[in-house]
Amino acid sequence: MDSEEFRQFAGASIEFIINYLENIRERPVLTSVEPGYLHKVLPTETPQKPDKWQDILKDMENIILPGIVHWQSPQFSAYFPAGQSYASIVGELLSAGLAVIGFNWITSPACTELEVAMMNWLGKLLDLPEEFLNSSEGPGGGIIQGSASEASLVGMLAAKQRTVRRIKETDPTMDEAVIKGKLVAYASNQSNSSVEKTGLLGSVPVRLLGVDKNCSLRGETLLQAVQEDIKKGFIPCYLVATFGTTGTCAFDNIEELAEVCQKYNIWLHIDAAYAGAALVCPEYRHLMKGIDKSDSFNFNLHKWLLVNFDCSAMWVKNSNYLVDTFNVDRIYLEHHHNQHSQNSMAPDYRHWQIPLGRRFRALKLWTTLRLYGVEGLQNSIRKDIRLAELFASYVRSDERFEVIPEPSMALVCFRLKGDDEFTKQLLNKIVERKKLYMVPATYESFYIIRYVVCSRLTTEKDIEFAWNEIQSQANEILQSPSQISSNTFVQKTSNMDINTKESFKISNNYHPNNITEKSQ
Incomplete structure (x- = not known):
């Protein structure tokens, strides 16, 4: 590959990444492939002659992405964030190019x-x-x-x-x-x-x-x-x-x-x-x-x-x-x-x-700190915590659920009240549908589900989507819809301004992040 081919391949790859991230919500967050899927579609040996870079990008879409769990998706709420930003990607590219x-x-x-x-x-x-x-x-x-x-x-x-x-x-x-x-x-x-x-x-x-x-x-x-x-x-x-x-x-x-x-x-x-x-x-x-x-x-x-x-x-x-x-x-x-x-x-x-x-890992840190600045980094953290607080308020609005323990940072743990089996069934149904990805934990003697705001792309609409998915599956398990329907609750909160939302949270026994001191 010469410099001109590299310019074309690299440019097309950047467009591929941008398109992937901008349309990531359209993909199921979890994969449907079975173990060994890739071995069935890949050649068994290295190609004798060079492939075209255009074919590699096609295979990225047709072969690789079907086996990817989309960690950058707003519907990925398992484990913790897998950090990523355009600023950091450029730093990675520069580091790879220098190859020191x-x-x-x-x-x-x-x-x-x-x-x-x-x-x-x-x-x-x-x-x-x-x-x-x-x-x-x-x-x-x-x-x-x-x-x-x-x-x-x-x-x-x-x-x-x-x-x-x-x-x-x-x-x-x-x-x-x-x-x-x-x-x-x-x-x-x-x-x-x-x-x-x-x-x-x-x-x-x-x-x-x-x-x-x-x-x-x-x-x-x-x-x-x-x-x-x-x-x-x-x-x-x-x-x-x-x-x-x-x-x-x-x-x-x-x-x-x-x-x-x-x-x-x-x-x-x-x-x-x-x-x-x-x-x-x-x-x-x-x-x-x-x-x-x-x-x-x-x-x-x-x-x-x-x-x-x-x-x-x-x-x-x-x-x-x-x-x-x-x-x-x-x-x-x-x-x-x-x-x-x-x-x-x-x-x-x-x-x-x-x-x-x-x-040369310092390059991606350098590009990220410079392109975001202190304010940008702080805004990103605070935004995720606010979104987690919004999610917690949704959970507390449904009397069938409880939030335990108190939310911490951008993590909210919750469960269906009653026997742990209900909560296990709920998580299993959600994961099987592949529209939302969460993982379990234990707190004291309780089986709980962890919901983490993981993606920098997450918005209030994504929080609402996650809550609708959780509530709809809970309805099937318990066969007793909440007194406040999911759509009604989301519609009400979506149309509120910020001050009204804060009042709504307080009136519904909303508890602020338990580790936060009042803003200075």
Whole structure:
């Protein structure tokens, strides 16, 4: 393919993406294909002669898209957002075009230094403690990891090495293998599955601790577990505190947990994969209490901040612990600026991560932050939360449903009152119809359905569509339509102005987002 063919193919591909996103509502959000479908239509071997790019685009529509779950669809309300925006797509394109591998400073100085600058921009935007920033005088700094899973593993491995060194300094005769065999880590039983996987990969067992009625891990629970383990001869070394759990978007009590971690030399890592993006809005920063006492903090830009996967922001208070853990040198990695590799403004990021190579991911963060600005990012977060609140008001308008627990960020959990079987049937019917995609969770002893505003394209009309779909399937299950019909309710609320809608929510026992402070 020459440059002219590339220009044509790339231009047609951009048009393909635009058309896909602009018409995404017309596609069923879930696929109807069966496992193995693609193997039946693809050739069994690589073509001997080059295909035409026009045929590739045709196959995208006819072969690939039928097997795609449309994560960018407003009808996708499962899991959490898969961040995406035109600004980020352009950054991805530029990164792919340059095709640099920035494992150390000399391999592409801009790759390293733009990432340092963007992590400082972002850290200041979130109002993180200054010691986490590369621009501070200390050894702290930020790095873009591939995912929150990687960040948790990086934190665990660094905590493991730090603990071993600390104990060896106290007792040089103690065998390192013996120390590692006694290490133990902690998280709440509401933490993401990746935390358990971190324990498997890091060879450190993770104890999943119980939570309070708000699904929050408390300091007293951690303290009790730590003291029990110490009595048994174990060595506590790592805690993952969750800032917005997967099931209900609950928040562990970081202040209380930090006190225990400091007392017992436990590395405190905060996993804010989804909810951390909301910290761009000042009204949510009260949730950060205790973050200054943590050792590392991470959130996924590729979830809720309009940046495409993979782009997970991680900050550490002391990057020396990462370098001590991951530093492996070879002669071919040396360069005449090696003496500056610990410079916080020009680090060799290969010492801060698991792989050697790394993509120029800072470009898509740079294009997104510049093209949206602070106001654009804040407006995007606030819009999604308002839409979730609107959805919650719809659910509360129907006496057959209940919203539990209270909505958090852009997540609303709900169920049909009565036996869990009704709620299970409801979700099954909805998923089978493929017009709306949601997944279940549990809260206390209840089976609940999670509804998340995931797409940047979502509007009030999409919220109304989702509620109509949910209510119509509930009518079939219960054979008792709500006293307020779906269409009537939606029509009434659609015709209201903003002030009237707010009054309607309050008059129908509407509860505002339970984690929001009043706007300043």
